[in-house]
Amino acid sequence: MILQNDETYFNYMRMTPDMFEYLLSKVGPLITKMETNLRKPIPPDTRLAMTIRYLASGDGLHSISLNYRIGRSTATLIIRETCEAIWDCLSPEILFTPSENGWRKIALEFEKRWNFPNCIGAIDGKHVAIICPKKAGSTYYNYKQFHSIVILALVSATYKFLIVDIGAQGRHSDGGIFKNSAMGQRFYNNDMYLPAPSAISARHQVPYVIVADEAFQLNSFTMRPYPSKNLTFCQRIFNYRLSRSRIVSENTFAIWVNRWRILQRPLSTSLETSDAIIKATVCLHNLLINTSYYCGDNYADKVSANGQIMEGEWRSTYRNTDNYSNISHCSNNYSKHAGEIRNTFMDYFMNEGKVPWQEQSIQRNLL
Template identity: 40%
Template sequence: MASDDDLEDFTFLCAGTLALLEDDRKKRRRKRRWWQREFLRKRATHGAYAMLVQELTLEDGAYFRNYVRMSMEDFRGLLSLVAPLVSKTNTNFREAIPPEDQLAVTLRFLATGDSFSTLMYLHRISKSAICNIILRVCEAIVQVLSKEVKLPATAEEWLKIAKEYEEKWNFPRCLGAIDGRHIDIVAPPNSGTVYFNYKERFSIVLLAIADANYRIIYADVGTQGRISDGGVLKDTTFYKMLETKTLNIPPSTPLPGRSKPVPYVFVVDEAFGLEENIVKPFPGLHEKNSWQRIFNYRACRARRVIENVFGIISAVYRVLRKQMLLSPEKATVVALACVYLHNFL
């Protein structure tokens, strides 16, 4: 059995060995050759905003719109809102990246889903800086555009939506269309199958409610992809307000020429459960001209609005079509920024 002196000697030996290893590691550490790469220093004169975006602003509004997915007026208006939240102070080591450059690189990322390396060579901003910029600008967009996505607060506002659904989509008493969309992400570390969905991909879920004019009135992003759309809905604040009758939904009233009261409803697909204020098509096949088949046609026509909304958003902001190489938390912020920008435009 080892004595106390032997244990003490062994402890000193281990400590000395660790110290030598740490000194050797510091000596072998490669010194940085540059504080900043030479081509990155030319951002102010040769970057995308200095050379391309400003040139498109002067020459062709259509190409500018295609580059950042909005008009010059909208870009300037959004910049005036976001700039106070993302502006940085110059230091003795380097100049801060201006807000217009930060907004331009973020909008280009949302529009294309390009890698940070691609954006680095185009905008002459380092990959690490781009990663921080995109997250910071997306959070600022969600903050300054917070009023763009909101549920109606009064019965009159709900009635306006129902009237538009009846006039445009031939479905009376409809307050909105609900559906979910999977946004692919890279598998998070040590997450197992938590984010693994039925499509055999890793994803988070964007659940949204749209009015008759393709505007999103409610959005919930970030739930694990393994959960069904119905399960995602039941875990939202919207569903809790629906259950507790705090949405100020108008009371049931009869349809024209009828006497039985009919509730105001939200239309969904087969993935959701049937509720008093949530309706879905009748399952199975039905005879031609039967009232079930007519109802399914009208309900699917109204529900198609939210499908169109997802198509519009993903066509404009193609980052939603690609696998995001981001953590679920950062991917949630990016997806929310796309939703708010959709309504803003």
Template identity: 40%
Template sequence: MERTLVSLLCLGAVYLRMKRRRRRSKWVHTVLRNRRLHGEFHRLVQELRLDDAWFQHYFRLDKSQFDDLLTKVAPRMHRMDTNYRRAICPAERLAACLRYLATGDSFRTIAYSYRVGHSTVCGIVTEVARAIWDCLVEEFMPVPTTEDWRAIAADFSQRWNFPNCLGSIDGKHVVIQAPNNSGSLFYNYKGTFSVVLLAVVDAKYCFRVVDVGAYGRTSDGGTLANSTFGQALRDGTLSIPEDTQLPGAAYLGPQPHVFVGDEAFPLCRDLMRPFPGVNLSPRNRVFNYRLSHARLIVENTFGILSSQWRMYRQVIGIRPANVEACVKATCVLHNYLRRSTRTRREPVAVSAGEMSVLQDIRRVGSNNAAREAIHVRETYASYFSAEGAVPWQPMA
């Protein structure tokens, strides 16, 4: 009898909840039905096609780049019409995603302007971002081969006077809204919540390796150690070229190819960081100056990325997994634009005074390193103060 009474009470509660639930008054809202007449893609975007500069300001891509990108990703975004509604075309899906990446506006703002549902925009942005990464990564951010590493080292030697350099490495905190039930995992030292973008950049401001999704509380060194790139660097499976003699210093013997980073990274045979401390010898100050000159390439690249895609200027209020998809999409689009744009402005070189200020900003880090790594850094320091000296460096 009691069980029957409890069951009846439960059924009654469910019935009352269903009765109180607001019934859906319209299958598709009247405003959304007029999408093809008054939606931003069907009106404003088509007018912007008449002006190249305005179109590029709107999407960060010119018309030819937009159309070329559409041909690459359209097969991944095509949807079939149904008896109830017409599908959103791939071009409109791509436009909504690029608009979000370019402005960082909320999904609801884009939903109103494009006259689609809020949840629809959320699904479109994530889906298109993943499609952009999958369709472009093999062509514009492939895994570097030995020949690729040699070409990068040649560019660093020619453009930035750092021989045997394979890339500049650093981490960027992408600010996000605190995920539910995440505790302090995403809370970083800057007092915000973030995921980390770890990147290796070549001498031409292009991303060569990216790792996205590490917790904001993790240091750059810890992010490197936990990343696939860091594990490959530690295991020696990166296809790094064999040791090569430094120009004009055959007596020093073959030296390893290295990545350059700041004080947050550990000193390794294949990864150079500055000498720690303030009262340094002239020789060590020259090394820090030359290393900072090459390392700032990744800082400049992050600046280009965040100025091009204003998503990075906002607090991103989506799930970390979707943030990862958007960040990877902007990185591969950055390479796509760098290699397909004919004219572009190179970042201004840092002056000697600015470089000295940057060198005074130091973070405390561990100074534990293997003897081989210490020997490699000492060799580079000696080289930069002798055969490898350049007129614009500080006097040793």
């Protein structure tokens, strides 16, 4: 396979030969087994190739074990160990470490690409379908009527996972998942090293915020749309500008799911292995997102010269996938201070921060 052209290899492994060799150099030492007098161990390159193929193809463990002529239980153990090794090796350098300068760089990307100043990420949660664990009852049964675990992710303007929380039970509410997660606790406790509020124009000074949909509560660090009933024109403009920025979260999850097709069907492994699979694919997504193979111009949503969103190829398959869905809506209760911050952004988008195409977009949606 490696002797064939890069495109053929990529279609099989979801990465180029050079990237596979790089990944092997990082993970290999952790998955190399000692040789004994009884039998020779499976080499690390085979272990890694087996795992990557399992994640990329979506084939069952029985099929993978037959292809590599090993027992199913052995294949299961190898895949779990390799996924854990990928997470242990890559997550410290692949995922974001909160710092003031780091947040500022992310905010500059959002302002440049999506015209939303002081935005430090788009947050979203997705249900990953699983086979009901033994004796779990309705613990993992969600409102969409399938069993799932939730991945909650803060993503960048360039479709990278910044911070993730993995493994919440599907039955939990969205607000509870965020508030009880380590990520959410750090935001609520002001422990994310966010920069101080800064001016986005001569008249407007706002804190750094994350953008979210209706599944999250409005507060001083999270902006969500205005409720969809009886909106003023200015509120519709704000909702459009926020949704335009938040689209990166949909793109990120869609690219992730479509590339690592093991996620397109219910995971039939143990909860520990399922968590390891999700963690490994998150790291692999970030590792490969900058390669020309991984995120082509036609795959992700693009922004045209006049600011319009041109839908990518991922939507044709992702919209029809029942295993993944947005988590449920949150109540619209919020503090007066949070409402003032949202109103400040709205005023900015109607004046100094206005983009030429926003009114046409709103009027077109009203037709």
